[in-house]
Amino acid sequence: MTTYLIKNASILGGEPTDLLLAAGVVREIGSGLSAEGAETVDATGLVALPGLVDLHTHLREPGREDAETVESGTRAAASGGFTAVHAMANTEPVADTAGVVEQVWRLGREAGYCDVYPVGAVTVGLAGERLAELGAMADSAARVRVFSDDGKCVSDAVLMRRALEYVKAFDGVIAQHAQEPRLTEGAQMNEGELSGRLGLAGWPAVAEEAIIARDCLLAAHVGSRLHVCHVSTAGSVEIVRWAKAKGWDVTAEACPHHLLLTDELAATYDPIYKVNPPLRSAADAEALRVGLADGTIDIVATDHAPHPHEDKDCEWAAAAFGMLGLETALSIVQETMVDPGLLDWAGVAERMSYTPARIGRVADHGRPIEVGEPANVVLYDPAARRTVEASESASLSRNTPYAGMELPGRVVATFLRGTPTVLDGKLA
Amino acid sequence: MKRHLLSAADLTRDDAELVLRTAEELRSLADRPIKKLPALRGRTVVNLFFEDSTRTRISFEAAAKRLSADVINFAAKGSSLSKGESLKDTALTLEAMGADAVVVRHSASGAPHRLANSGWVRSSVVNAGDGTHEHPTQALLDAFTMWRHLAPQSGGSLDGRRVAIVGDVLHSRVARSNALLLRTLGAEVTLVAPPTLFPVGIESWPVETSYDLDSVLPKADVVMMLRVQRERMHGGFFPTAREYSRRYGLDGRRMATLQDHTIVMHPGPMVRGMEITADVADSDRSVIVEQVTNGVAVRMAVLYLLLGGSQPAVSTEGLPE
Numbered sequence: 001m002t003t004y005l006i007k008n009a010s011i012l013g014g015e016p017t018d019l020l021l022a023a024g025v026v027r028e029i030g031s032g033l034s035a036e037g038a039e040t041v042d043a044t045g046l047v048a049l050p051g052l053v054d055l056h057t058h059l060r061e062p063g064r065e066d067a068e069t070v071e072s073g074t075r076a077a078a079s080g081g082f083t084a085v086h087a088m089a090n091t092e093p094v095a096d097t098a099g100v101v102e103q104v105w106r107l108g109r110e111a112g113y114c115d116v117y118p119v120g121a122v123t124v125g126l127a128g129e130r131l132a133e134l135g136a137m138a139d140s141a142a143r144v145r146v147f148s149d150d151g152k153c154v155s156d157a158v159l160m161r162r163a164l165e166y167v168k169a170f171d172g173v174i175a176q177h178a179q180e181p182r183l184t185e186g187a188q189m190n191e192g193e194l195s196g197r198l199g200l201a202g203w204p205a206v207a208e209e210a211i212i213a214r215d216c217l218l219a220a221h222v223g224s225r226l227h228v229c230h231v232s233t234a235g236s237v238e239i240v241r242w243a244k245a246k247g248w249d250v251t252a253e254a255c256p257h258h259l260l261l262t263d264e265l266a267a268t269y270d271p272i273y274k275v276n277p278p279l280r281s282a283a284d285a286e287a288l289r290v291g292l293a294d295g296t297i298d299i300v301a302t303d304h305a306p307h308p309h310e311d312k313d314c315e316w317a318a319a320a321f322g323m324l325g326l327e328t329a330l331s332i333v334q335e336t337m338v339d340p341g342l343l344d345w346a347g348v349a350e351r352m353s354y355t356p357a358r359i360g361r362v363a364d365h366g367r368p369i370e371v372g373e374p375a376n377v378v379l380y381d382p383a384a385r386r387t388v389e390a391s392e393s394a395s396l397s398r399n400t401p402y403a404g405m406e407l408p409g410r411v412v413a414t415f416l417r418g419t420p421t422v423l424d425g426k427l428a
Numbered sequence: 429m430k431r432h433l434l435s436a437a438d439l440t441r442d443d444a445e446l447v448l449r450t451a452e453e454l455r456s457l458a459d460r461p462i463k464k465l466p467a468l469r470g471r472t473v474v475n476l477f478f479e480d481s482t483r484t485r486i487s488f489e490a491a492a493k494r495l496s497a498d499v500i501n502f503a504a505k506g507s508s509l510s511k512g513e514s515l516k517d518t519a520l521t522l523e524a525m526g527a528d529a530v531v532v533r534h535s536a537s538g539a540p541h542r543l544a545n546s547g548w549v550r551s552s553v554v555n556a557g558d559g560t561h562e563h564p565t566q567a568l569l570d571a572f573t574m575w576r577h578l579a580p581q582s583g584g585s586l587d588g589r590r591v592a593i594v595g596d597v598l599h600s601r602v603a604r605s606n607a608l609l610l611r612t613l614g615a616e617v618t619l620v621a622p623p624t625l626f627p628v629g630i631e632s633w634p635v636e637t638s639y640d641l642d643s644v645l646p647k648a649d650v651v652m653m654l655r656v657q658r659e660r661m662h663g664g665f666f667p668t669a670r671e672y673s674r675r676y677g678l679d680g681r682r683m684a685t686l687q688d689h690t691i692v693m694h695p696g697p698m699v700r701g702m703e704i705t706a707d708v709a710d711s712d713r714s715v716i717v718e719q720v721t722n723g724v725a726v727r728m729a730v731l732y733l734l735l736g737g738s739q740p741a742v743s744t745e746g747l748p749e
Contacts, residue, residue, distance in 0.1 A: 193629030193632045194629070195627070195628065196628055196629045197629070198538065198561060199560035199601060200537050200561075269537075269538030269539075269545075270542075270545075270546075310514065313514075314514055314515055314516060315534065315536040315538060315539040316542070317536040317538075318514075318536060
């Protein structure tokens with residue numbers, strides 16, 4: 001196994017120092033390090049961050065290998081600086097049995113670009129009718145701890161209560177896609193002045209907020225852990241803030257696209273901007289940034305959602321929901337949080353590595369860059385600027401809403417247990 | 429004028445007045461024994477209808493034929509929504525056939541916008557109704573009808589005229605296009621509906637709103653009744669059809685409160701007994717049948733102005749063939 005000597009890296013934006021990665025761990029940290037036979041990486045001007053952890057990724061395999069595979073999705077993840085991703089359960093077949101989660105877990109191990117932690121479905125077939133075998137998935141080789149019907153809401157209050165209670169036996173968490181189904185029948189975009197003008201059925205903020213409020217109360221009532229997926233409205237941030245103030249075990253994520261983009265883009269009728277939950281108002285995006293800065297929103301998660309071209313090259317109502325996110329997440333966090341001074345690099349590490357790993361109960365990721373820790377490290381150039389090209393994505397899909405947009409920053413290298421998955425900005 | 433007509437908001441006041449004046453010239457054609465002009469000879473107009481709408485389709489067809497255009501009717505019933513051929517592939521097919529204008533009706537809001545802006549076709553796109561978004565030629569024919577009846581008494585314009593549009597505003601593309609166009613033409617629009625049938629954000633539209641039809645009628649110069657689809661009943665937007673009719677239907681009693689010159693309009697198809705009673709629909713105030721005639725003239729004007737260039741549509745030399 002090659003040893004890597006990283007020269008002049010700025011750990012979490014601190015003073016430049018050298019890092020020696022050997023045998024899968026951080027062997028040494030200090031200035032003027034040297035090592036016989038080591039591969040040297042010049043990291044002058046680069047920020048070293050712990051390998052990023054995504055709690056919300058759609059890898060599409062099994063079932064939609066035309067959109068993404070575990071292999072291609074983990075390549076995209078590595079390109080974006082991730083060393084671990086949680087693969088959502090809405091595959092075909094649904095990841096609602098030990099067999100399916102073990103298959104995804106095994107495919108991740110074979111791909112080798114980042115560690116894959118399958119998310120188990122809460123209910124059989126995501127149908128919202130009865131619990132899937134959560135215990136079997138928890139006890140499987142995939143050691144599932146995060147359960148979600150993402151894409152659909154566990155809208156039945158009794159079922160949600162039981163799920164929250166049941167996962168306490170193995171320290172699991174229910175990651176809820178908060179969307180009251182009756183309030184969002186046929187919904188296409190954020191409900192507001194613009195949806196009325198465009199004649200697109202509205203997805204009202206209250207449909208998200210009502211479920212989050214209910215679930216916070218349920219989690220408190222049964223003493224369990226709740227994680228709220230893709231918080232998108234200012235009202236949701238307020239509710240999570242209130243639940244945290246009560247001391248309840250509630251965590252929440254925000255997606256890069258909700259931090260950067262707003263519902264005005266729907267006026268193009270280009271479904272590249274169609275996503276669930278929808279892009280919201282500028283005031284909502286601002287509330288998410290403030291919430292992410294003050295810790296109300298615990299983490300950034302990508303909701304990377306690949307779709308084949310034909311599912312986006314059509315009229316809005318016919319198009320699929322979702323957009324790519326793995327390769328642009330860190331740049332968007334820099335653009336919306338770091339550059340405006342809302343977050344420093346330590347804060348980025350907290351929200352994109354330590355905390356998502358803690359929520360997912362992943363032991364070997366989200367660790368600080370310290371001697372003896374797993375060598376999961378990203379080298380990132382915050383001074384670079386790049387124009388996003390859809391055709392350059394490592395994903396099999398091309399549905400990025402950022403194509404043509406200039407974003408700050410570039411992932412120069414990603415190390416997974418001391419082995420580069422990205423080096424010199426290219427996949428290894 | 430822009431190259432496409434996707435929204436009533438695409439029209440400036442000058443554009444809209446040009447359409448109305450052109451339609452007035454072309455309307456005279458309806459009284460001639462031979463109702464045909466050579467203006468668009470050799471041009472191809474495709475009527476691309478993803479949604480059934482016989483009346484709009486034949487109106488466009490008559491308009492194009494009276495201008496001597498070749499007309500292709502493409503009834504692509506169902507759409508990519510029902511897993512038939514995609515909008516894109518249909519568009520590429522039409523492009524390959526050399527369409528100069530595509531008149532599109534689609535159940536998805538924004539479909540004409542996609543057709544015009546996605547690079548699939550080079551032809552002019554005319555929105556003939558998209559989902560719950562817009563129906564700009566309907567608004568033009570409505571404005572034309574109002575203009576013929578009301579403008580001669582008010583200096584040739586609709587400035588300050590009061591138009592009440594009553595019914596399912598939430599789902600109505602006619603209401604959206606009319607609100608935009610009538611505002612452009614200087615009229616004052618009041619939308620009347622139960623609160624459940626107004627879209628969120630209506631307060632930012634350039635219109636007045638009211639839940640009370642009886643208070644609006646005496647001031648109106650025009651009352652336009654919108655169709656209420658029976659399936660809205662199941663959406664729980666109002667308790668019963670009878671209650672809707674009592675509160676928002678136009679019947680003889682309410683008609684008696686109108687000013688003498690006030691006209692009654694309906695974009696059709698009417699649900700007699702629901703939003704409008706038969707005695708009102710068939711009364712002297714009703715211009716509903718005239719709207720249909722005007723529809724052909726307005727659509728001729730739109731096609732002519734989008735495709736025909738700068739010559740007057742009806743010149744002294746441009747005698748009928």
